[in-house]
Amino acid sequence: MNKAYKLIFAVFVFFFSVVLLTSIPSVSSNDTLKINTFLVYEDSTSATSKTVTQGDSFNVVMVAYGHGEALQYEKLDLVGSATIFKEYVSGDKINTYTWLYTKTYTVNSGILVPGTYTLRFTARTVNGNEEYSDLQLTILPKTNPIVCGNGIKEGTEQCDYGSSNGQVCNPLYGSSCQYCSTQCKLITLKGPYCGDGTCSNGETCESCPTDCGVCPDNIKPVVDITNPIATTYTSHRTSLTFNVQDDNLKSCSYKLNNNPSVTMQSVSNGVNVVTGITSVVGTNTWAVTCVDYSGNVGSDSVTFTVTLPPVCGNGKLEAGEQCDYGSSNGQVCNPLYGSSCQYCSTQCKLITLKGPYCGDGIKQSNEECDDGNNVNGDGCSATCKIEETKECVLQLTKSVNDTDVKVGDMVSFTLKYKNVGNGACTGGGVKVQDILNPKFKVIAYSANVKDDIDKQGISFGYSSIPDYDSSTNTLTFNAHTVSPGEEGIIMIGAKVLEPSKCGDFQISNQFKVWSNEKGWQNSNTVTVYVDNDCYTPVCGNGKLEAGEQCDYGSSNGQVCNPLYGSSCQYCSTQCKLITLKGPYCGDGTCSNGETCESCPTDCGVCPDNIKPVVNIINPINTTYTSHRTNLTFSVYDDNLKSCTYKLNDVPQANVLSLKNGVNIITGITSVMGINTWTVTCVDYSGNVGSDSVTFTVKKGCTSCCGDGICDPSAGETCSTCPYDCGVCPKECTTCKDSKPLDDRYYTPTGKVTIVHDDSDDLPNKQEKSLKANKTPLIALILIAGILILLILVIIIRLTRR
Numbered sequence: 001m002n003k004a005y006k007l008i009f010a011v012f013v014f015f016f017s018v019v020l021l022t023s024i025p026s027v028s029s030n031d032t033l034k035i036n037t038f039l040v041y042e043d044s045t046s047a048t049s050k051t052v053t054q055g056d057s058f059n060v061v062m063v064a065y066g067h068g069e070a071l072q073y074e075k076l077d078l079v080g081s082a083t084i085f086k087e088y089v090s091g092d093k094i095n096t097y098t099w100l101y102t103k104t105y106t107v108n109s110g111i112l113v114p115g116t117y118t119l120r121f122t123a124r125t126v127n128g129n130e131e132y133s134d135l136q137l138t139i140l141p142k143t144n145p146i147v148c149g150n151g152i153k154e155g156t157e158q159c160d161y162g163s164s165n166g167q168v169c170n171p172l173y174g175s176s177c178q179y180c181s182t183q184c185k186l187i188t189l190k191g192p193y194c195g196d197g198t199c200s201n202g203e204t205c206e207s208c209p210t211d212c213g214v215c216p217d218n219i220k221p222v223v224d225i226t227n228p229i230a231t232t233y234t235s236h237r238t239s240l241t242f243n244v245q246d247d248n249l250k251s252c253s254y255k256l257n258n259n260p261s262v263t264m265q266s267v268s269n270g271v272n273v274v275t276g277i278t279s280v281v282g283t284n285t286w287a288v289t290c291v292d293y294s295g296n297v298g299s300d301s302v303t304f305t306v307t308l309p310p311v312c313g314n315g316k317l318e319a320g321e322q323c324d325y326g327s328s329n330g331q332v333c334n335p336l337y338g339s340s341c342q343y344c345s346t347q348c349k350l351i352t353l354k355g356p357y358c359g360d361g362i363k364q365s366n367e368e369c370d371d372g373n374n375v376n377g378d379g380c381s382a383t384c385k386i387e388e389t390k391e392c393v394l395q396l397t398k399s400v401n402d403t404d405v406k407v408g409d410m411v412s413f414t415l416k417y418k419n420v421g422n423g424a425c426t427g428g429g430v431k432v433q434d435i436l437n438p439k440f441k442v443i444a445y446s447a448n449v450k451d452d453i454d455k456q457g458i459s460f461g462y463s464s465i466p467d468y469d470s471s472t473n474t475l476t477f478n479a480h481t482v483s484p485g486e487e488g489i490i491m492i493g494a495k496v497l498e499p500s501k502c503g504d505f506q507i508s509n510q511f512k513v514w515s516n517e518k519g520w521q522n523s524n525t526v527t528v529y530v531d532n533d534c535y536t537p538v539c540g541n542g543k544l545e546a547g548e549q550c551d552y553g554s555s556n557g558q559v560c561n562p563l564y565g566s567s568c569q570y571c572s573t574q575c576k577l578i579t580l581k582g583p584y585c586g587d588g589t590c591s592n593g594e595t596c597e598s599c600p601t602d603c604g605v606c607p608d609n610i611k612p613v614v615n616i617i618n619p620i621n622t623t624y625t626s627h628r629t630n631l632t633f634s635v636y637d638d639n640l641k642s643c644t645y646k647l648n649d650v651p652q653a654n655v656l657s658l659k660n661g662v663n664i665i666t667g668i669t670s671v672m673g674i675n676t677w678t679v680t681c682v683d684y685s686g687n688v689g690s691d692s693v694t695f696t697v698k699k700g701c702t703s704c705c706g707d708g709i710c711d712p713s714a715g716e717t718c719s720t721c722p723y724d725c726g727v728c729p730k731e732c733t734t735c736k737d738s739k740p741l742d743d744r745y746y747t748p749t750g751k752v753t754i755v756h757d758d759s760d761d762l763p764n765k766q767e768k769s770l771k772a773n774k775t776p777l778i779a780l781i782l783i784a785g786i787l788i789l790l791i792l793v794i795i796i797r798l799t800r801r
Helices: 002-023 779-801
Strands: 035-041 049-053 057-066 071-078 082-088 098-106 115-125 128-142 176-180 186-190 222-227 239-245 249-256 270-277 283-294 295-306 341-342 350-354 394-400 404-406 410-417 433-437 440-450 467-469 474-476 486-496 506-507 509-513 519-522 526-531 567-571 577-581 614-617 629-638 640-647 661-666 673-683 689-696
Touching: 035 115, 049 057, 057 071, 057 115, 128 341, 222 283, 222 295, 222 394, 222 661, 239 249, 239 283, 270 614, 270 629, 270 661, 394 519, 394 526, 410 433, 433 486, 440 474, 614 673, 614 689, 629 673
Parallel strands: 035 128, 049 128, 404 526
Antiparallel strands: 035 057, 057 098, 071 082, 071 115, 115 128, 176 186, 222 239, 239 270, 249 283, 283 295, 341 350, 394 410, 410 486, 433 474, 433 509, 440 486, 467 474, 506 526, 509 519, 567 577, 614 629, 629 661, 640 673, 673 689
16 A cells, blocks of 8 residues: 555656646756746646635745856745745855745735735845746635625625626727626626728718728819909909819819800819900909819809999999999089988089078078077977067177278278077077178188177187188178177278279178078168379388289398298289299109108109019928929019029029919929929019928828838837838847847737747746746756656665565
8 A cells, every 4th residue: 555655656746747847948048147936826837816715725836047146045925015935045056947845825814914915936146136926816804705796896806796797888889898797707898889890870981981981082173263363453354363173183164254164175283274365344253163073063253343444424333433424414403401412523423412401590481490400499499480489689780990091001890789689599600791892801800799698609600710702702700699688799800902993982881690580680881981092003112002912011022931842922022922832752852851762753763672472372281192293383573583493402493484473384293202392583673582382292191000101200110000011020129138039929019028828838827027038958957857866766665665
């Protein structure tokens, strides 16, 4: 029985050794690390975690191996909690597999509380090189068995939602959700997404062409009319310029106003010019319509106006005219009472005439009164009806300071009016008129009012001076409302003029007052007797006599000094009025602050310092999927000399047949990638203007991962987009030895990890940073020899018994 037992034990040791040897990593002669570690659970060498209950025991196998450095210590601990053991070694070198431990540990409930821990085996050499291996250990309370469904996450449970366990969740589009199964396992469900092979959940050919297919072409041609523009021209337009963009362009047609549409024989992507069609006077509309091979239609239109210099009187309303009634221009209209009318003057201006109305201060035949306002309660109602029987009674007197005068003397007339009635004298302003004899010339006047209740006084007409009618030699003053008891005094100074013939004469005149209540009332008449003996006129006596234009006495001959842009007059020694004109723009002399800008007539034209205005129209700053073969730009400068252009680093070239406006350069093809057009123009004054545009030419769609083109400018590399750029070279990028790795340890991101699989020698399935390659071959041979020798000794002892 003992022999059988010992034989079974020998077989067990043999198979355990085989298992252990197969679980130890293979040795590489190129390994440069100083130490490596190995840790497994004895009862399950492929497991990376274990769950135990307080009071239970578990077995672990620990191995330290490396390259000839002396070992300092080895330890096993629960990270962040407690050290299970730590053993110091006195200088042994680990040239082969060394320090093989198989140990049993009992979880003491008084030391380790329930929870999940990292079980770490650490080995360190005397030179400070250190390596560790990890396992996961979960400790459960001894008196608390795991119950799935109690709502408490315990032990190996991934979840426990109690009564909600088994309730399946419903993931949304493009997302996922998790629910807890009746076995307390987290189940992940993925919702519908673009790429799942089904066109649903609102997916379209635009949002998800992978499932719904490529969308049909529904992009309209982009049409833009660049000339003419929406404005008013003073001459006919004879050409049309438009830009069209569509990679699938078929044809374009155009029309002006109501003319038939014309299909272009040749149309190209970019700028197109149509000539030979002349606009009409008035409103014009250009319309361009383009269609591509998918039937998409794009269009543009522009409305502009052509106006020729207007002709007043031709019966057509043209620019600058308010009206034009032809032969009816200048025929004055007659407005009715309470209304207004308009007529067109001979200058094609609308003239508005206002008819008589209640409140204008002039009593009409259909009005009982008109006090110049539309206020009730002042004697005349707002509808020009007399409200009460108050009476306006005016007393008028006129006097003169001297009745016997000579030619050239000054006389002073005093005009007095007083309301002695009980009612106000109204009418939109009581008018006081003095009809002077033509032999008087008014020199001065003044006015004053006593007991002025309305505080309006006497104004001179309806402006700052009296209203003067030269045809009747009449002065008109405005006395406003003359209240009862109000008295007004007007002083008029006049000079006696020289008559056409010698001899004494007399002058008689009076003044009159108009009110709404009394109409016109005349004052008394005053007579002035003039002594006018015949004599020869003398220039310089200060009297204006026959044949003299002026006579300022001793001031005759004193020349005046006219200001810039004005004139002045002085009286010569021959009593003639001399007019002097001051300096002005156009007198042939550049002076008095005149410059080339304010007066080019005298100072000459200012130097040209305006740069040519350059604008590249096509191509634009974008990305194209085909080569660009032309350049379109506009330039404006009235003094333009020349322009040059260049594409990328090609030498500059002169623009032939250069013109103000749009110019087109053809026959130069862009390159794949980034391109830059530059145009520089100069005028005859040396002013330089320029413009440039940068665009990109790419084949197919704009760069994206998966389009089959590796585009470094878009950030695509073998790491970020291996689909387009290919798999990165299998070179270690993080290890110290910088040596190529086995295919099993390569990942596209460049991080090197060991992952256990069927071809791996390590039973440990946890991912672990590769800090060493493999143990030297001699260590494997030594350990294998020791185990075989042990087996032989046991067999010999058994056979001797």
